[in-house]
Amino acid sequence: MTRKILILPGDGIGPEITAQASRILAACQAHGLDVEVEEALVGGAAYDEHGEPLPAVTLDKAKAADAILLGAVGGPKWDKLEDLAKRPEKGLLGLRKNLGLFANLRPAITYPQLASASSLKPELVAGLDIMIVRELTGGIYFGQPRGIEVRDGQRVGFNTYVYSESEIERIGRAAFELAQKRGKRLCSVDKANVLEVTILWREVMERLAPEYPDVELSHMYVDNAAMQLVRAPKQFDVMVTGNMFGDILSDAAAMLTGSIGMLPSASLNESGQGMYEPCHGSAPDIAGQNVANPLATILSVAMMLRYTLGEPALAQRIEDAVGKVLDDGLRTADISSEGMRTVSTRDMGDAVLSAF
Amino acid sequence: MTRKILILPGDGIGPEITAQASRILAACQAHGLDVEVEEALVGGAAYDEHGEPLPAVTLDKAKAADAILLGAVGGPKWDKLEDLAKRPEKGLLGLRKNLGLFANLRPAITYPQLASASSLKPELVAGLDIMIVRELTGGIYFGQPRGIEVRDGQRVGFNTYVYSESEIERIGRAAFELAQKRGKRLCSVDKANVLEVTILWREVMERLAPEYPDVELSHMYVDNAAMQLVRAPKQFDVMVTGNMFGDILSDAAAMLTGSIGMLPSASLNESGQGMYEPCHGSAPDIAGQNVANPLATILSVAMMLRYTLGEPALAQRIEDAVGKVLDDGLRTADISSEGMRTVSTRDMGDAVLSAF
Ligand SMILES: CC(C)[C@H](C(=O)O)[C@@H](O)C(=O)O
Ligand SMILES: CC(C)[C@H](C(=O)O)[C@@H](O)C(=O)O
Numbered sequence: 001m002t003r004k005i006l007i008l009p010g011d012g013i014g015p016e017i018t019a020q021a022s023r024i025l026a027a028c029q030a031h032g033l034d035v036e037v038e039e040a041l042v043g044g045a046a047y048d049e050h051g052e053p054l055p056a057v058t059l060d061k062a063k064a065a066d067a068i069l070l071g072a073v074g075g076p077k078w079d080k081l082e083d084l085a086k087r088p089e090k091g092l093l094g095l096r097k098n099l100g101l102f103a104n105l106r107p108a109i110t111y112p113q114l115a116s117a118s119s120l121k122p123e124l125v126a127g128l129d130i131m132i133v134r135e136l137t138g139g140i141y142f143g144q145p146r147g148i149e150v151r152d153g154q155r156v157g158f159n160t161y162v163y164s165e166s167e168i169e170r171i172g173r174a175a176f177e178l179a180q181k182r183g184k185r186l187c188s189v190d191k192a193n194v195l196e197v198t199i200l201w202r203e204v205m206e207r208l209a210p211e212y213p214d215v216e217l218s219h220m221y222v223d224n225a226a227m228q229l230v231r232a233p234k235q236f237d238v239m240v241t242g243n244m245f246g247d248i249l250s251d252a253a254a255m256l257t258g259s260i261g262m263l264p265s266a267s268l269n270e271s272g273q274g275m276y277e278p279c280h281g282s283a284p285d286i287a288g289q290n291v292a293n294p295l296a297t298i299l300s301v302a303m304m305l306r307y308t309l310g311e312p313a314l315a316q317r318i319e320d321a322v323g324k325v326l327d328d329g330l331r332t333a334d335i336s337s338e339g340m341r342t343v344s345t346r347d348m349g350d351a352v353l354s355a356f
Numbered sequence: 357m358t359r360k361i362l363i364l365p366g367d368g369i370g371p372e373i374t375a376q377a378s379r380i381l382a383a384c385q386a387h388g389l390d391v392e393v394e395e396a397l398v399g400g401a402a403y404d405e406h407g408e409p410l411p412a413v414t415l416d417k418a419k420a421a422d423a424i425l426l427g428a429v430g431g432p433k434w435d436k437l438e439d440l441a442k443r444p445e446k447g448l449l450g451l452r453k454n455l456g457l458f459a460n461l462r463p464a465i466t467y468p469q470l471a472s473a474s475s476l477k478p479e480l481v482a483g484l485d486i487m488i489v490r491e492l493t494g495g496i497y498f499g500q501p502r503g504i505e506v507r508d509g510q511r512v513g514f515n516t517y518v519y520s521e522s523e524i525e526r527i528g529r530a531a532f533e534l535a536q537k538r539g540k541r542l543c544s545v546d547k548a549n550v551l552e553v554t555i556l557w558r559e560v561m562e563r564l565a566p567e568y569p570d571v572e573l574s575h576m577y578v579d580n581a582a583m584q585l586v587r588a589p590k591q592f593d594v595m596v597t598g599n600m601f602g603d604i605l606s607d608a609a610a611m612l613t614g615s616i617g618m619l620p621s622a623s624l625n626e627s628g629q630g631m632y633e634p635c636h637g638s639a640p641d642i643a644g645q646n647v648a649n650p651l652a653t654i655l656s657v658a659m660m661l662r663y664t665l666g667e668p669a670l671a672q673r674i675e676d677a678v679g680k681v682l683d684d685g686l687r688t689a690d691i692s693s694e695g696m697r698t699v700s701t702r703d704m705g706d707a708v709l710s711a712f
Contacts (some may be wrong), residue, residue, distance in 0.1 A: 073548065090547045119587055120475050140496075140517060141550050148552050149522070157556030158518040161496060165510045191600075193430065193445045194497050196504050200513030224604045224637075230586065231475055244547075247579045248604060255583040281580075331614040 003309060005037045008032045008058070008064035008095075011044040011078075011088055012282025013292035014071025019293035020349030021069060022300050028305070028314050029354050035309070038065075042095070042153075043073030043088035043282075047081075053091030054098075062095055067308040068275040069300060072282035090352070096136050101267035103174040103274055104136040104169070104246065105307075108233070108253035109339045111262055113326040117335055118258030120233075130236045130253055131182060133175040133247025136267055138167045141243045161197050163221075163242065168204040170270075176212040183237035189225045189245055201242065229253050259291035261295035261334040264300035266307050274308040276300035290344045293332035295322055298352055321355035328355075359665060361393045362421035364414070364451075367400040367434075367444055368638025369701075370427025375509040376650035377425060377657050379672030384661070384670050391665070394421075398451070399429030399444035399638075403437075409447030410454075415473050418451055423664040424631040425656060426451075428638035452469075452492050457623035457631055458523070459530040460492040461659075462604065464589070464609035467618055469682040473691055474614030476589075486592045486609055489531040490602025492623055494523045497599045506645040517553050519598065531596035532568040539593035543574045545581045545601055557598065578605070585609055587680060592681035610635045617649035617690040620656035622663050630664040632656035646700045653679055654708055677711035684711075 007022060009015040025037060040046075040058040047053050053073070061292050062068055073088040081087050096103070110118065110128040119127045143160030150156070172188075179186040188205045190198035202219055209217045220228065220247045228235060229249065241249060254260045263279040278296030285294055299322060305315035330351050331340040343351065363378060365371040370683040396402075396414040403409050409429070418424055429444040437443050439610060443589060451457070466474065466484040474481045499516030506512070528544075535542040544561045546554035558575055565573045576584065578601045585605065589612050597605060610616045619635040634652030642648055655678060661671035685696045686707050699707065 013442040062395040079549075082554065084550075084552065087549060095548070119480050121477060126477050143514070146552050148556050154521045155556060156518060156520045157551075157553035158499070158516055159551045159553050160514055160516055162512060164507070164512045190601075193435075193443060194440075195450070195513075195515045196440065197513035197515050199440065199513060200504050224606040226582070226604045226608040227616070230608055230611045244670050245604075247547075248582045248601075251579040252608065253588055255586045260583070351647060 001034070003035045003066040005035050006061050006063060006068045007037060008042040008068060008070045009039065009045070010042055010071040010073040010074055010282060011075050012284040012287040014073070014282055016288070016290065016292050016345050017278065017294040017297040018071040018310060020345060021150060021297040023349055023353055024298050025303050026030035026320060027353055033191055033309070033314060033356065038172045039193045040069070042091040043076045044075055047086055047088065053086060053088050054094040056330060059094070059098055062099060062289065066273060067304045068095070069276055069297070069304065070277040072278065073299065074282050093141065096267060097142060099273060099275065100137060100269040102135060102137040102171060103268045104134040105178070105266045105268070106132040106134060106250040106254065106279060107263060107265070108250070108257050111259055111326060114259040114262065114335055116258070120256055120258060125211040125233065125256060125258065128233055128257060130233060131236060131238045132246060132250040132253055133171065133178060133240040134250055135167065136244050138161060138163055139243030139283035143297065144187055149280060161195065161244070163197050163201060165204055167199065167271040168201050169208065171224055171240060172205050173209045175238055176208060176215050179215045179238040180212060184214055184305060185218070185237035187236055187239045189220050189222050189239055189249065191222050193218070198242070225249055226252060229256060234336070235287045244290060247319045250279070261332065262295050262299065264296050264322065265301045268307060272308055274304065276304040290346055291333050292345050293334050294345050294348055295332070295352070298322060317356060321352045325351045357390070359391045359422040360420060361391050362417050362424045363395045364424060364426045365395065365400040366398055366427040366429040366638065367431050368428055368640040370429070370638055371652040372646065372648050372701050373634065373653040374425060374427040376701060377653040378679060379705055379709055380654050380657050380674060380712065383709060387670065389428070389667060398426070400431055400434045400449040401414045402447060403434060403442055403444065409442060409444050409606045410450040415450070415454055418455060422629060423660045424451070425653070425660065426631055426633040427653065428634065428636070431640035432640050445605060449497065451631060452623060453498060455629060455631065456493060456625040458491060458493045458527060459624045460490040460608040461534070461622045461624070462488040462490060462610065463619060463621070464488065464606070464613050465619065466613045467577040467615055467682060470615045470691055472693060474612060476612055480637070481589065481612060481614070484589055484613060484672055487534060487587060487594045488602060489527065489534060489594060489596040490606055491523065491527040491598050494519055495599030505689065507666055509606060517551065517600070519553050519557060521556065521560055524557050525564065527596060531594055532564060532571050534674070535571045535594040536568060540570055541572045541574070541593035543576055543581070543592055543595045545576050545578050545595055545597035545605065547578050548575070549577060554598070561596070581605055582608060583692045585612060586593040606635070606688050617688065618651050618655065620652050622659045624663060628664055630660065632660045646702055647689050649690050649699050650701050650704055651688070654678060673712060680711040681707045
């Protein structure tokens with residue numbers, strides 16, 4: 001049965017990095033992977049063409065796909081759009097919501113070859129391997145009511161941070177199950193000393209815990225979690241948190257590794273359908289220059305093979321190829337250092353392909 | 357005219373560290389500072405005694421005071437209190453709200469003597485001097501409606517992230533004015549690509565900018581700000597943001613310096629009345645052991661002298677005394693390292709007093 005993959009290059013460096021990932025996907029096809037690959041527009045690119053960041057034609061293709069590979073969306077060109085609903089980011093948020101991609105897995109891994117690129121002292125990040133599980137279809141990024149309106153003669157902006165028990169339970173189970181397959185420690189992050197919504201969050205996590213007796217559950221306030229990530233990131237195994245805290249903490253954690261250009265992510269729904277994308281953004285400042293790092297996107301293909309397509313052997317092949325290229329001293333500009341060979345986006349793609 | 361100072365030791369290590377700060381305050385009195393000093397209960401300590409984290413008697417004294425010195429509140433003993441309104445944290449939040457302490461100044465400074473204590477590479481934090489201005493009486497920590505209720509047969513938790521134009525303008529002006537006195541660069545942090553409330557935030561900051569032509573205003577999304585703090589904190593001068601983002605980012609920034617035990621903070625209202633407290637928490641795990649670092653609290657007294665009492669010379673004396681003690685190699689356990697003399701809370705107080 002032929003599976004369907006949709007590639008959404010998006011904006012900024014998106015087209016360049018997904019182009020390299022497509023080549024790897026083609027190589028997998030040559031090795032027997034039975035997939036059909038299509039492309040579509042999303043984000044600012046879709047807005048420019050169709051006046052919508054998530055046109056119906058793209059959403060239909062996304063729904064029909066088994067897996068989606070996304071580059072990145074957004075850029076200063078669209079930042080001035082008055083109507084928030086037209087901004088590139090809404091394309092991404094719309095995909096997450098419409099496909100029910102509630103479980104966002106964001107690994108923060110230090111590659112041994114790149115440990116010195118971290119801003120942290122090497123001993124604090126060597127061997128780092130955290131998985132942040134971020135709830136992706138609820139919380140304040142989607143909560144109603146929201147808006148800007150006039151109250152008592154002045155404008156007031158408001159958003160609603162909201163979670164239901166079933167939403168919390170669903171992401172909680174995903175995190176517990178992931179912790180079972182890893183180091184068996186789960187840290188749930190909230191602000192239960194101040195916010196009611198996270199009191200409920202903590203309560204549900206506590207209620208689930210006895211069903212996963214092999215996992216050690218702990219709780220941490222979000223301000224402390226931000227500190228602990230900076231102080232001693234290796235204390236964590238799996239972290240689980242809501243949409244907004246997850247956005248902030250996963251980016252901080254990714255940056256800690258010194259190699260955010262290397263980090264893939266997966267966003268899964270209940271039926272195993274998934275969207276895969278690099279952790280980094282659309283980097284408009286270097287777009288079109290053939291210097292962006294395609295490795296996070298290439299590694300997102302590996303995650304796709306593992307989590308949606310059930311092809312762990314091919315996933316491993318990609319990961320090994322990336323490891324080999326790093327061992328050989330090849331680096332894009334973002335991760336380069338003295339004595340390494342700085343290469344372009346396309347050269348990096350070539351190198352991974354020949355190591356594959 | 358005798359000014360009034362209220363000391364609120366609070367919970368955990370609060371009583372030990374404020375005790376040392378009181379001694380410095382007494383030394384200032386001996387040098388001519390005309391103040392009357394009182395103490396009162398807040399947080400868990402107040403709950404245990406009066407059944408309320410912010411008893412009326414404490415609030416009355418706080419309102420009558422020119423400046424408040426707070427230790428810290430909270431601890432596991434009260435974490436299980438079902439009623440959020442009774443938790444120690446509500447004592448602190450109630451003080452902020454009732455006194456209108458909307459401007460929270462949180463410096464993140466690397467002390468040259470302690471640069472090696474940072475988890476970041478020394479070159480990234482040497483000379484670091486950021487000021488984070490956090491809005492403290494609005495945003496999601498205070499927004500209505502809030503609660504946990506049953507909807508469609510299941511419980512739902514919700515909080516409201518809300519800011520009015522006038523609230524944003526007030527904190528914006530405080531931040532612009534501070535930037536004018538410092539490096540003249542202000543970075544406003546929001547999530548304007550997703551949250552309407554922060555679209556309004558960004559708009560108001562933009563509107564204020566022309567009134568402060570000597571200050572360079574920039575904007576950054578909160579997820580990126582968390583990354584940039586980790587990657588290259590020295591790029592910032594003053595940052596301004598809402599209550600929740602400020603909570604998270606200021607703690608991360610404080611931890612970056614490696615010396616969170618050294619960082620004071622000020623919370624000011626429109627009439628210059630202020631509450632001063634260390635950035636760190638109540639550290640219940642080491643409470644009562646005479647090992648906590650009193651320097652952040654002692655430096656909070658210096659901030660009080662500078663911002664509320666108009667005594668910059670005495671403030672400088674305290675800061676110089678702390679510098680001398682560090683130069684002499686004295687360290688409490690949290691900031692100690694090889695070759696240094698590890699001392700107790702009380703010994704550290706003694707040392708600062710004799711250097712004063
Ligand atoms: C682009 C933006 C809407 C998005 C988010 O905040 O979720 C991004 O920052 C991310 O983390 O995937
Ligand atoms: C104790 C808590 C309510 C408080 C806050 O979140 O504001 C603390 O973390 C702080 O940053 O002062």
